[in-house]
Amino acid sequence: MTEIPEKTEGGTSRRALIAWGGAGLALGAAAAGGAVAMTRGSEDVQTVAAEAGGAIAFHGANQAGIATPVQDRLHFAAFDLATDDRAEFVQMLKDWTAAARRMTAGQAVGEGAYGGLAEAPPDDTGEALGLKPSRLTLTIGFGPGLFEKLGMADRRPDALVDLPQFSGDNLDRNRSGGDVCVQACSDDPQVAVHAVRNLARIGFGKVSVRWSQLGFGKTSSTTPEAQTPRNLLGFKDGTRNIAGTETARLKKFVWVDGTDLDDNSAWMEGGSYLVARRIRMHIEPWDRTSLQEQEDIFGRDKGEGAPVGKAKERDEPFLKAMLPDAHVRLAHPDSNHGATLLRRGYSFTDGTDGLGRLEAGLFFLAYQRDVRKGFIPVQRNLATDALNEYIQHVGSAVFAVPPGVRDKDDWWGRALFSEPSQSSEPSKSSQSSEPSKSSQSSQSSKGA
């Protein structure tokens, strides 16, 4: 890390705020996923090969953090609404957007941090000062409860269903649900934690954290040439994930487009739906299982990750060579009428449970165009999965992930709130307000 020039203020020297130029913010759509590094202390921007320290463009037609090459670390937070005042919540979304725009560019929240008023709390909590942007992405989603609580039940998309109870579910209410979510991904965990914490701080009084999850090791790749990472069972899984560069598959399986839209979901064009599941792994019994049984259960070999009878990890699996309850066989699109998910899951370890067992597993994150055609049929099909003896779903949530923030005047969720936000009164049965598909542009002046 380079030393930053200093300035002296009131007898105390402070290190000047590390300011990456804001000029790079409109660099290409987030979906392109290219990492850019910005030079310090100037407005010059250099696009370089993807590297851990760089910044991911915040603006784009889709939110970053979905098709973006998967970063190493995760901090995910689900919030409950603490207000039913729509205008207040909209103001928070604008404040969040402004903060996210700065943090993803490697800047501190607020213009005046540590040069501001000594009598006021700092605009930024400070622990990421001096750290690189580290490919931070911040991705926001709206849970089913938000629409009712803000009097907008008529704008809840049909595709945002409440997930059914699945076979084997053992859900902890305190690790499930939420009205709003923020997915922070970065190659530096301190950068991800800092971002969620500062959004929580900005949201004080409007939202409160319901649950959160740290993920330390990515278990999926959205970069086709990269090795598939291993989960905590030691296996590669999700080998044929959708890559960030596969425009056609992204369009087919991930992004909501005009053909999906109806009156209550017009605001979702360019968005996606997120299913988050905390999957506890029973590590200790698994570790005492024979190699043969482990490989039978997955339908892959452990070393290379090749499907049964095949030589290489990415060889097309021959499903009938596997046992009928093998994980790969049951999860494969061919067993699910083509259903395909974009996965961005992370391994987690939250210490030890009261019985000395590792509290560890997979925090599963999957994006899809319609939950009813994505996660739900696949998860139903996994009811007979042999792996179920060693895993258990203990947390669950579903969110509508709105489209990207297009420019500096735009803000998270604007299409959703463009008309209803005229009124701050929740109106539980406001069936009259026809959402306009062109509502985004009509609100430009409010987003500044």
Added chain:
Amino acid sequence: MTEIPEKTEGGTSRRALIAWGGAGLALGAAAAGGAVAMTRGSEDVQTVAAEAGGAIAFHGANQAGIATPVQDRLHFAAFDLATDDRAEFVQMLKDWTAAARRMTAGQAVGEGAYGGLAEAPPDDTGEALGLKPSRLTLTIGFGPGLFEKLGMADRRPDALVDLPQFSGDNLDRNRSGGDVCVQACSDDPQVAVHAVRNLARIGFGKVSVRWSQLGFGKTSSTTPEAQTPRNLLGFKDGTRNIAGTETARLKKFVWVDGTDLDDNSAWMEGGSYLVARRIRMHIEPWDRTSLQEQEDIFGRDKGEGAPVGKAKERDEPFLKAMLPDAHVRLAHPDSNHGATLLRRGYSFTDGTDGLGRLEAGLFFLAYQRDVRKGFIPVQRNLATDALNEYIQHVGSAVFAVPPGVRDKDDWWGRALFSEPSQSSEPSKSSQSSEPSKSSQSSQSSKGA
């Protein structure tokens, strides 16, 4: 990551085990702290500038992971003894040493992983296969309870005291104590978690995990030229830490030497004492505190980290310029008769507590030559620390950290167990066995 050549076995292709040459294991003392990278698939060893992917030498007079430049991530585990059979425990220590020797070199546990018997559980759990050594260090310690449980109370060092109750302590029994500890540090969390998990697996029936802690961001540096990392309060702390290159200060404050030894601690020469404290930070009230108050509490400015009235982070503080209860003033060696600790603490975030607050703080790790002259007086002096309004110690443990493993025939704790291990019967009052300082070499043949 490079693709590894493949071999075909029984019709199934497996990726060959990634084998870094074992030849590099004797490369210099761990205290030198240099990272070495080994070439794959050969016995050639190249010493390169410290880099994230390299391996740290396992063998040395002192254990690695103390003076070693601090890695980015931590997995720390405290174990309870599940046996009182000394011979069984000694065998586990030998097995642990062999596994640690391989894992720190970037190898899988066991020679035959994934080429071994399909009918047996794999020797290695597999999730680090294909990952680099990532500067993994494994550091073991023995807690006070071990000596009594194994009938070796006469070999418990006087310096391994039970910590007193400190002002403000609010200790959770389930996050405190332990008979054995393993500190795994690495630049890749998956590598650290893998290492602890495999040791726990090998120790099944002999030890069980009592508690564990994941740390995601280092808060101390033992590299003098590096920037001091920031803790979750946004401040630099521990600026004047002991560097891994400061041989004189290490000798004075960290390593147990001949002048410290008596009958019951002769086995500790080259060792150290570790105090681990889980310190919860009250993040939300802190974030609503004014910049001035935050800076007054620490006795530093937030941006640069300079002591009150000074310009630069590493300027010598003028303690009397600070408020009497400023953290830097009370923790400074000049306020503690020179007491100095080597700190290797990490930030942690374990999600959210039941009240929606970030369950976050500092997992404090400090090494010292004698706890009675190190942590205890400093912590007593911090009773009036202004910071105490925003932090609380909720976990505590102390361990005697034995000297390093010297070569391939040596094993963790051999000096301690060299004579008593002749008998597998716990003998609660075995005052007769005079520990021999030359006992290490007499056991060489058993360690192989």
